[in-house]
Amino acid sequence: MKDYSEKRDFHRMQVESEIEITDSRGNTFSGTCKDLSATGMQMLVRNPVMVGEELTTVLHPSSDQFPPLETICEVIRCEPEGEGFLLGTNISEVTR
Numbered sequence: 539m540k541d542y543s544e545k546r547d548f549h550r551m552q553v554e555s556e557i558e559i560t561d562s563r564g565n566t567f568s569g570t571c572k573d574l575s576a577t578g579m580q581m582l583v584r585n586p587v588m589v590g591e592e593l594t595t596v597l598h599p600s601s602d603q604f605p606p607l608e609t610i611c612e613v614i615r616c617e618p619e620g621e622g623f624l625l626g627t628n629i630s631e632v633t634r
Contacts, residue, residue, distance in 0.1 A: 553579075554570065554572060555597060556568055557581055557596065559581070559594070560594040561587065569583035570583075578629055579611065580626055582619060582624055582625075583622055587613050590613065592610060592612055594608070594609070606634065608634035610631040611628060611630060612628050
């Protein structure tokens with residue numbers, strides 16, 4: 539049996555990289571991807587985003603050796619964090 543710290547099916551990777559985000563109305567803004575797993579990611583953004591909102595994201599790699607990671611995800615959590623908001627999202631599709 540897994541202990542509490544290992545209950546996730548996929549481990550989260552700490553990222554701390556800039557991410558480009560587009561909401562369902564076509565508004566594009568930037569944020570910081572804090573961590574990433576096979577099924578979700580956590581992002582820090584300046585303004586709140588509604589739970590249930592579908593976002594398109596582009597995470598650019600630190601090296602030209604790899605293509606950007608492009609996803610469609612759904613916001614499942616939005617909580618105040620410092621001077622911004624921490625979004626918890628489920629990745630519904632990796633488009634690239």
